[in-house]
Amino acid sequence: MRTSYDNGSIMEEYEVDSEGKKEGTYKSYYESGKIRELSTYKGDLLVGTRYLYFENGNVEIEEKYTDGGILNGEQKVFYKDGQVQIVKNYENNELTGLLKVYYPSGKIKEEVTMRHNNENGPFTEYFENGQVQWKGTYLNGDNEFGLLEEWDSLGTPIKKMLCDSFAICRTFWHQDSTKINPYFKEHPYKP
Structure with missing residues (x-):
């Protein structure tokens, strides 16, 4: 035909x-x-x-x-220039395993654990210079759960948060201590 x-x-x-x-x-x-x-x-x-x-x-x-x-x-x-943008794995039509996203430069941008076509497990996001920007865990989609940490592009910690099952996150540590959730000032979080 x-x-x-x-x-x-x-x-x-x-x-x-x-x-x-x-x-x-x-x-x-x-x-x-x-x-x-x-x-x-x-x-x-x-x-x-x-x-x-x-x-x-x-x-x-x-x-x-x-x-x-x-x-x-x-x-x-x-990408149009031939550089890898995303690598993901399928099992029986379902997105599963580690999904990797790359910058156009070829450097890693994000690693996310997938299960049943959703983000489900640990994830790490990177600055293009290779420093970690965010690290945490997704639960049933793009919902942060548990410990969520953020760094600046030089690798200096910015803040740490706890996220509940509704993806509501509360800062318990911040490099600027005035930005800490009042609850954690009275009840310090110990991982």
Whole structure:
């Protein structure tokens, strides 16, 4: 099968089986003629490695599918210049394990533990110079829980907070002691 843009350039190319389902190599193109997607289908479902491309020819997304069109394994997302932006893992279509986000320079920006498609576990955010900016734990999504710590770009601690299960955080230590929650002045937190 082949479909085309109004200007006549190829939009997509693929084969179909006797039931009309995509089977084998699938290619889609930008109107300019450059490759947009390269993947493989079996019975109309993705299988194997799928590549999505920027129009400049660099890979935008690389991901793996197992039989049945199930997203499994490492997925990489890239910046337009080819530098890795995000690395994440899927297991049976669910985001799980350590998700890593990078600055355009290639330096680590964030590491987050994922479970059931949500942030769930320890996380660390970094300044581009490599210093830790935030460290804590997420609970069932983007909700900080437990101890949450912040540093400046030179590595100097700024504050420490305790967050409850509703992601309400209270500062119990701050480099400027006037910014400490009054409760903790009377009841010091001891980790």
